[in-house]
Amino acid sequence: MSAPTRTTPHTSSRAAVLDVIRAAGTISRVSLVNATGLTGATISTVVRGLIDDGLVQETGRAASTGGKRRVLLQLNPAARYAVGIHLDHADITYVVTDLAGAVVARISRPGAGNAAPEAVVQRMTDEAWALVASADVDRERLLGFGLVFPGPLSANEGMAITPPAMRQWADFPLGHEMRRATGLPVVLDNDATAAALGEHWSGGVDLPPTFAALYMGSGIGAGLIVNGISYRGSSGNTGELGHICLEMDGPECWCGARGCLEVLAGPAAVVAAARADRRLARAAGLSRRDRNPDQSVIPDFAAVSRAARRGDEGALALLERSARYVAVAVRNLANIMDLEAVVLTGPSFAIAGPSYLPAVERELDGMFFARANHTVEMRLSRAAATAPAIGAAAMVLQSELVPLHSGLRLPENLQPSEPPLSPAS
Amino acid sequence: MSAPTRTTPHTSSRAAVLDVIRAAGTISRVSLVNATGLTGATISTVVRGLIDDGLVQETGRAASTGGKRRVLLQLNPAARYAVGIHLDHADITYVVTDLAGAVVARISRPGAGNAAPEAVVQRMTDEAWALVASADVDRERLLGFGLVFPGPLSANEGMAITPPAMRQWADFPLGHEMRRATGLPVVLDNDATAAALGEHWSGGVDLPPTFAALYMGSGIGAGLIVNGISYRGSSGNTGELGHICLEMDGPECWCGARGCLEVLAGPAAVVAAARADRRLARAAGLSRRDRNPDQSVIPDFAAVSRAARRGDEGALALLERSARYVAVAVRNLANIMDLEAVVLTGPSFAIAGPSYLPAVERELDGMFFARANHTVEMRLSRAAATAPAIGAAAMVLQSELVPLHSGLRLPENLQPSEPPLSPAS
Missing domain, CATH: 3.30.420.40 (ATPase, nucleotide binding domain)
Structure with missing residues (x-):
């Protein structure tokens, strides 16, 4: 039998200590020993190096617990x-x-x-x-x-x-x-x-440490955060939710496959359907000519979204239909990843999020397989554009x-020496 | 802004050292220091404890590299x-x-x-x-x-x-x-x-450290391994691939949702379609009466599979149709998880795997979105039943x-004190 391989931590003590200090806010050296499992001697050496480099600073002492009051450490954000x-x-x-x-x-x-x-x-x-x-x-x-x-x-x-x-x-x-x-x-x-x-970092919306961000700009994608770290897969291309198949014999997508979420329900699909309805196209103020593939679809998607907010039934029906597909995609994502929460983000949800959120929640309610254990919380980002x-x-x-262990791959190209981004397998 | 939370390693040095020894086969204390980032003193203490407990044993010395020949350590498998x-x-x-x-x-x-x-x-x-x-x-x-x-x-x-x-x-x-x-x-x-x-552990098939196992027994599910560790999600219910939706308005599944992979293409769906075709039902030797929900569907699925192997065109068409849906599900899984490999396993693939593998590969070819970077290798397990x-x-x-850090949740119920399996969120 083959022994399972696992990336082992090495030269990561410094990054681990720095991350624990960041997450804790303020922390003593003794607590760092407990938190990291490293020895007191190692912590002492690592902390001295971090202070010398200006990354960490001492910031007063903790309340006494009987003995000597401990010096507290904190990140120096301006470092x-x-x-x-x-x-x-x-x-x-x-x-x-x-x-x-x-x-x-x-x-x-x-x-x-x-x-x-x-x-x-x-x-x-x-x-x-x-x-x-x-x-x-x-x-x-x-x-x-x-x-x-x-x-x-x-x-x-x-x-x-x-x-x-x-x-x-x-x-x-x-x-x-x-x-x-x-x-x-x-x-x-x-x-x-x-x-x-x-x-995850901006913290504008209350999110658990494991969640997905459903991103809608011109296209649709998803970002996956597992315990605070990006899940990156084998080539840094996880979460291609726009190109999962929801209709085996559905329309052809620009990616070459059929029935993708994006070709069924993405902003371009919504705009194309709106333009095909001459009354709606006029009411929403869409440009007459067919969309030029060199132009962003987002301004026209915003126009359809505004029409829906004005109560235009045709526009509402198009967004409802899109939201149903989005909900099915969220269901599939949640059933595969066992997610606790999904946040809707990106420029197109910044525009039309309030129309999507209730429709997605309604469709999702009751159709998530692990529903006996927990629901999937849907949230609308407050920082969708940034x-x-x-x-x-x-x-x-x-x-x-972040220490380079943890079974989750970090970007490998943060070196001036320009290694390949991700080795093709 | 909220600081991202991250599980930090603690009391995990022993498990980390043990796992490195296991993965390495044989290794010296000096190499353990390099591999774990722990100090020599910590390694010395941890190794002494592991030897005292009989988990690790000394096994001769490494070839000399000029200085003293180093004592090698290895796991004691019988411990x-x-x-x-x-x-x-x-x-x-x-x-x-x-x-x-x-x-x-x-x-x-x-x-x-x-x-x-x-x-x-x-x-x-x-x-x-x-x-x-x-x-x-x-x-x-x-x-x-x-x-x-x-x-x-x-x-x-x-x-x-x-x-x-x-x-x-x-x-x-x-x-x-x-x-x-x-x-x-x-x-x-x-x-x-x-x-x-x-x-992953049995090593019968050559698999990368990040892959999915597509499991087909009576139902369909998927197991996800990320760098050698099970990805478990928020409640231990990842990979419910049998209940991802492939037809928004498709037939109702026993789980309560519509258009699930399992109701479209699982063994029970194949058997039901075979039974509806009286010629095929007779040729395959299926029982006359409708399937009793208390009975396993696997014997009848095996009968359809045998008919396909004999060249029965009706049986072949049913398995092809099932394989197309399975391929679409694999595409969706691969697009979300960015997988390098998928292995077909479980009792039903032990029976019908050779009929599925080429059909799934044919359907998958060219429809994986990240195909510009890498393909998804399909394999048939050699230990599908065990x-x-x-x-x-x-x-x-x-x-x-395995150390209890790594951003990936391990089973939390391996204690005699019976805590809840996974806290409902």
């Missing part, structure tokens, strides 16, 4: 910063966060549109540095850039199969080019995975904070 | 044993494994049938102790029992929503009763999750070997 960038067709969103994940600066700029990837990389670099400067953050304290975008990651650090509006990005070596332009480490990921991490950028910054911070 | 029991309607399968997971004894006995759960618990206890005695295993060295069965786990340690043939088990406090009958710790889980762990029992024993061993 390090990270930039998070959410690259999309319609918008590019930037945040700068400190070591604790608090947003110290944010800005939104025009999206990639149809510009050449090389030009967009240069613009993102300029806009990010300008934001860092405006926040008065010392470049020396910047750990790196997190950059997230639609579509799956490829082994050469770009988007492998791009959605229609971003075809020119296919196989563009985005990680390499961003690293060259910024001179700093760059972590890549897809927007849905980052959005989930952003929801969650992916916050998550992008958090990925950079986690690479400093 | 501890575990019993794995796979409880099903048609059969009950028992294995005894040593600390390394090797099967030292196995036996199959009649299934639960329609007997009262209390009587079955007593019989399982008697049959398990008889197997332990026949293997000449000292009861003192038995860590406990792993017991796996169809259907989701409930918070009161039984099957919450039972499949039709096991209705009398609903809400029976199985964990409690088995603990009382055996006087030892008992770990519960569903058969699909255990089958995945069994595939994988759940081996996995049940492995769950007991893992509770000794």
Whole structure:
């Protein structure tokens, strides 16, 4: 028989200690020994190094429990910063966060549109540095850039199969080019995975440590957080919920398969159905011509959503239908992952979330198989538009904070030496 | 903002060291320091305790690298044993494994049938102790029992929503009763999750550390292994693949939802369709009367499978149709979990696997979204009938070997004090 392989912790004591201090808020060295299982001598050495590097500071003493009052340690949030960038067709969103994940600066700029990837990389670099400067953050304290975008990651650090509006990005070596332009480490990921991490770190909605973020921008994806850490699968492409099949012989999707959630119920499907209904198209103020695949679908989706809010029955029916499919996809996700909660996030839920949430909850009620044990809580994000950028910054911070054990794969490309993103198997 | 919570390692050094020794085969204390990140002093203390308890033994010295030749350590497989029991309607399968997971004894006995759960618990206890005695295993060295069965786990340690043939088990406090009958710790889980762990430990098929086992017995489920550890979700009910929806308005399933994989394509659906075709029913030798819900469907499914192997076109078409749905479910699972491999296992794939494997592979080819990065390898188990029992024993061993950190939840009920299986959230 073969012995099961397991990644074992090594050179991770420092990251483990730092993460425990971050999660605890304030903690003594003795409590760190209890929390980590490391010896007092190891804790002493590691903490001295963290203080020398400015990552941790002493902050007074705990209340006496009889003996000597213990010195408390806490994270120094201003010790390090990270930039998070959410690259999309319609918008590019930037945040700068400190070591604790608090947003110290944010800005939104025009999206990639149809510009050449090389030009967009240069613009993102300029806009990010300008934001860092405006926040008065010392470049020396910047750990790196997190950059997230639609579509799956490829082994050469770009988007492998791009959605229609971003075809020119296919196989563009985005990680390499961003690293060259910024001179700093760059972590890549897809927007849905980052959005989930952003929801977890931003804490705007009460979420358990294991949940999924259902992300709807132009397309649909899901980010999976297991005990506070992104579940990344074998190639960093988990949660491709937009391309699970809900109708075996359904319509063909741009990805090449049939009956995908996205082609049945995504924003483009809603807009196409609205445009096919001439009365609704006029009432919602949709553009006459068919959607140009180079244009973002989000403005037209917003128009349909506004019509629904005005009580237009045709628009309401289209969103209800979309919500039914979304609910079935959530059911499938919850039955596979045994989730406690799902948060609706991303630009399209920022627009239409209030129309979706009750419909999804209604459909989901009673159809979740593990319902005898627990329900799946549905929540609408309060940071739906910025969650992916916050998550992008958090990925950079986690690479400093989270020990590289734990059976969950972390981004492997946070090194200036540019290894492949994820080895193709 | 809220600080992300993370389970931190504590009192886990012993388990971590033991697991590293197990995975390594043989290893020196110096290599243990490098592999675990613990100090030399800690390793020295932990190893002394493991040797004193008989779990680890010294086994000669490594080749010299210039200095003193290092003493090598290895697991003592005979130090501890575990019993794995796979409880099903048609059969009950028992294995005894040593600390390394090797099967030292196995036996199959009649299934639960329609007997009262209390009587079955007593019989399982008697049959398990008889197997332990026949293997000449000292009861003192038995860590406990792993017991796996169809259907989701409930918070009161039984099957919450039972499949039709096991209705009398609903809400029976199985964990409690088995603990009382055996006087030892008992770990519960569903058969699909255990089958995945069994595939991983038995090593009969070459599998990467992250994969899914698609289990087909009377029903369909999936077990998920992430870096060698079972992914257990929020209530131990992951991988309910039989109840993901593949047709929103499809036929009603016994679970109460519509269009589930199981009602569309499971063994009972195949048998029902075969029985509806009078020529095929006669050719396959199916019983005339409609299936009694108290009877196992597996013998009739085997009859259809034999007809297909004889080239009966009607039987072939039914299995092809089932395989198409199974392929779509695998696609959905792979798109959500980003899997590298899926192994077909369980009694029904032991019977019909060779008919399914090519059909599933054909359907899956080209429809996996992350295909630009990697394919999903499909494999047919070589231990499809015993994988759940081996996995049940492995769950007991893992509770000794795997550190309780890692962001992945382990069974929480391996204590004689009978805490709730998993707190309802």
